[in-house]
Every structure is written in C-alpha cells, then in structure tokens.
Amino acid sequence: MQDYHDEEWGKTLFGDQQLFGLLSLELMQAGLSWQTVLNKRTDFNLAFENFSIQKVSQFDERKISELMENSKIIRNQRKISAIITNAQAIVKMNQSGQSFDTFLWQFVNNKPLNNLWNHAEEVPAETDISKQLSKELKKLGFKFVGPKICYSLMQSMGMVDDHLTSCAFKTK
Numbered sequence: 001m002q003d004y005h006d007e008e009w010g011k012t013l014f015g016d017q018q019l020f021g022l023l024s025l026e027l028m029q030a031g032l033s034w035q036t037v038l039n040k041r042t043d044f045n046l047a048f049e050n051f052s053i054q055k056v057s058q059f060d061e062r063k064i065s066e067l068m069e070n071s072k073i074i075r076n077q078r079k080i081s082a083i084i085t086n087a088q089a090i091v092k093m094n095q096s097g098q099s100f101d102t103f104l105w106q107f108v109n110n111k112p113l114n115n116l117w118n119h120a121e122e123v124p125a126e127t128d129i130s131k132q133l134s135k136e137l138k139k140l141g142f143k144f145v146g147p148k149i150c151y152s153l154m155q156s157m158g159m160v161d162d163h164l165t166s167c168a169f170k171t172k
C-alpha cells in the first residue's frame with residue numbers, strides 16, 4: 001500500500017487504456033478494500049488482457065463464465081459485466097472521435113485540482129464534479145460508475161490531489 005501511495009496514487013495518468021484499466025480496478029474495489037484489489041492486480045491484468053479496450057469489448061458469455069471460475073480475481077458478475085460494458089462504451093466514444101482520456105480530463109479543465117486537506121476525515125467520498133462525471137458516464141452507457149467510484153478514480157488518476165498537506169507527495 002505504501003508503494004502504491006508513493007509511486008502511483010494521485011500521479012497524473014493519461015491514455016484511454018490506462019484509464020480504462022484504472023476505472024476497472026476502481027469499480028472492482030467497490031465494497032472491498034483497495035488492498036484486496038492491489039493484491040490481485042496482476043491476476044486482473046492477465047484475466048482482462050491487460051485491459052485492452054478492444055479485446056475486453058469483445059468478451060462474450062463464454063468469457064464471462066471463464067472469469068467467474070477464475071479464483072484469482074474478484075468474481076462478481078455485475079462488476080465483470082460492467083467492465084465489458086465500459087470497454088464497449090469507450091469503443092463507441094473512440095468511433096465518434098472522442099477519447100476517454102479527453103472526456104475525463106475536461107471535468108477539471110485539463111488541470112488537476114489541488115485540495116488542501118489537513119486531516120483524512122476532511123477528504124470527501126464524492127463531490128459535485130464526481131456526481132456530474134457519474135451522470136455523464138451513465139449517459140454514455142457506462143455501468144458501475146457512481147459518484148464515489150468516480151471520485152476514487154479522480155483521486156487515483158491525479159485529477160484531484162487529495163494528499164494531505166503534511167504528505168511528502170503533496171503538490172506544492
């Protein structure tokens with residue numbers, strides 16, 4: 001967890017495939033600990049073809065059944081189906097000339113928000129922006145993208161810097 005915090009969490013991340021992978025892990029985490037997801041990240045990458053949007057968008061019922069039998073990942077059919085649906089939504093976005101990356105970053109005008117929290121209990125679970133992002137993603141056909149999952153994505157991809165002001169990794 002410390003390595004993830006120090007090396008990945010809150011660092012600006014771009015690229016449709018990278019962001020799709022991160023969103024997929026975030027939705028898998030819903031109701032569970034992030035540690036559980038991190039412990040299974042390598043297995044998720046293998047099971048979901050390194051989160052190749054094109055490949056995942058073509059997963060069928062047979063593949064879902066195979067994933068449901070894979071004890072190395074979180075076997076929640078709603079979450080697995082959501083990942084596939086989200087890949088299909090990104091394919092549609094790309095076909096219409098829009099990137100997932102650009103779509104997400106527009107919610108903060110392409111510049112990370114730098115929050116100044118002194119205590120962990122100040123950090124919100126969702127914000128007006130994450131509520132709007134959730135609403136817009138759902139309009140595009142995305143699943144399992146509630147405001148809390150969206151805010152967690154925003155934090156992990158560096159759209160918002162929610163490192164505490166005392167953290168050595170806080171953007172100054």
